[in-house]
Amino acid sequence: MRLFDYLDSGNGYKCRLLLRQLGIPFARVDVDIMTNETHTPEFLARNPNGKIPVLELADGRCIPESNAILCYLAEGTAFLAGDRYERALTLSWLFFEQYSHEPNIATTRFIVKHLPADSPRRSELPRRRELGYAALDVMEKQLRAADFFVANRYSIADIALYAYTHVAGEGGFDLERYSAVRSWFTRIESQPGYTPITEA
Ligand SMILES: N[C@@H](CCC(=O)N[C@@H](CS)C(=O)NCC(=O)O)C(=O)O
Numbered sequence: 001m002r003l004f005d006y007l008d009s010g011n012g013y014k015c016r017l018l019l020r021q022l023g024i025p026f027a028r029v030d031v032d033i034m035t036n037e038t039h040t041p042e043f044l045a046r047n048p049n050g051k052i053p054v055l056e057l058a059d060g061r062c063i064p065e066s067n068a069i070l071c072y073l074a075e076g077t078a079f080l081a082g083d084r085y086e087r088a089l090t091l092s093w094l095f096f097e098q099y100s101h102e103p104n105i106a107t108t109r110f111i112v113k114h115l116p117a118d119s120p121r122r123s124e125l126p127r128r129r130e131l132g133y134a135a136l137d138v139m140e141k142q143l144r145a146a147d148f149f150v151a152n153r154y155s156i157a158d159i160a161l162y163a164y165t166h167v168a169g170e171g172g173f174d175l176e177r178y179s180a181v182r183s184w185f186t187r188i189e190s191q192p193g194y195t196p197i198t199e200a
Contacts, residue, residue, distance in 0.1 A: 001019075001024065001025075001026040001027070001055060001056065001057060001058060002026065002027045002028075002029050002055075002056040003015055003016065003019065003026050003027070003028050003029065003053055003054075003055055003056075004029045004031050004043070004046065004047075004052050004053060004054040004055075004056065005028050005029065005030065005031065005052055005053050006030065006031055006032070006033045006052050007030070007197075007198070007200055008113075008114075008197070009033070009052060009053065010102075010106055010163035010164040010167065010197065011051075011052070011053055011066035011102070011106070011163065012052055012053040012066070013163050013197045014053075014066045014067075014069075014070055014159050014160055014163045015053045015055060015066055015069045015070065015073070016028070016195070016199075017159055017163075017194070017195060018069075018070055018073050018074065018079065018156065018159055019073065020193050020195050021079070021191065021192065021193035021194070022073060022074075022077060022079070022193075023193070024073070028200060030200075031043065031052050033051075033052060034114065038050045038051055038052060046062045046064070047062065047064035049064060051064065053066050053069060055069045055072070055073075066160070066163075067094040067097065067098060067156075067160055070094070070156040070159060070160060071091075071094075071156065074155075074156045078153070078155075079154075079155050079156050079159070080155060080156055081151075081153065081155070082150070082151050082153075086150055086151045089149075089150045089151075089157075090149075090150050090155055090156060090157045093149050093150065093157035093160065093161065094156070094157060094160050096135075096138070097160045097161050100131070100134070100135045100138070101132070101135040101139075101161065101164065101165075102164055103128070103131075104128045104129070104131040104132035104135060105132040105135060105136075105164045105165065105168050105171065105173065106164040106171075107124070107128055108125060108128045108129055108132055108168075108171035108172065108173070109164065109167060109168065109170050109171030110171075111124065111125060111128075111171075112125070112170065112171045112172055113170050113171070125172075129171075129172070129173070132168070132171075132173060133173070136165070136168070136173070136175070136178055136181065139161060139165065139178070139180075139181055140177075140178045140179075140180050140181050143180035143181055143183070143184045144180045147184070147187060148184070148187070149161065154187075154188070154191055158184070158188055159188075162184075162185070162188050163197070165181060165185075166185050166188075166197075167197060
């Protein structure tokens with residue numbers, strides 16, 4: 001398998017982390033999102049939406065979208081376990097991540113970390129921060145009641161939400177009041193095969 005990836009991307013990191021925790025060998029292909037390498041005809045043939053991550057299977061078929069890649073890799077493993085209801089809850093957290101969390105927490109980090117200080121996109125920050133804190137409030141409430149997001153077991157719901165939450169500080173989010181979220185970081189970081197986002 002090959003993972004088309006960008007090291008600082010939390011979406012790419014979700015896939016890297018799960019591949020490593022499942023012990024699946026893969027090759028990382030670095031795609032520079034800052035110089036539009038995601039928009040070459042060659043890349044668009046793999047993902048018409050022009051975004052990493054993309055997982056290329058051994059037979060050449062491709063899967064775009066980080067959370068779809070997590071579902072594909074986790075099928076039949078302890079990372080997507082439980083009955084139909086628990087699997088649906090797992091999906092509900094993956095959709096929450098993509099709709100309420102990532103567009104606010106990840107995008108804020110991207111604007112702060114990767115765009116110039118005079119970027120017009122800075123005007124988006126107040127609203128995205130407000131919505132990002134609302135997503136963190138939801139996570140904190142859930143994690144005050146349970147160690148992990150679904151069925152009290154580490155799963156792809158945790159991986160999807162951990163990816164951008166643990167680096168939210170780089171986008172200026174203050175995690176001080178999120179004590180349950182910070183304890184959950186520690187539990188995730190002690191899982192077998194855990195590797196940090198900075199590891200290529
Ligand atoms: N919903 C997608 C989002 C992917 C995404 O936003 N990828 C960014 C990097 S984190 C990207 O490739 N940006 C380059 C571009 O839009 O040209 C997923 O979860 O995989």
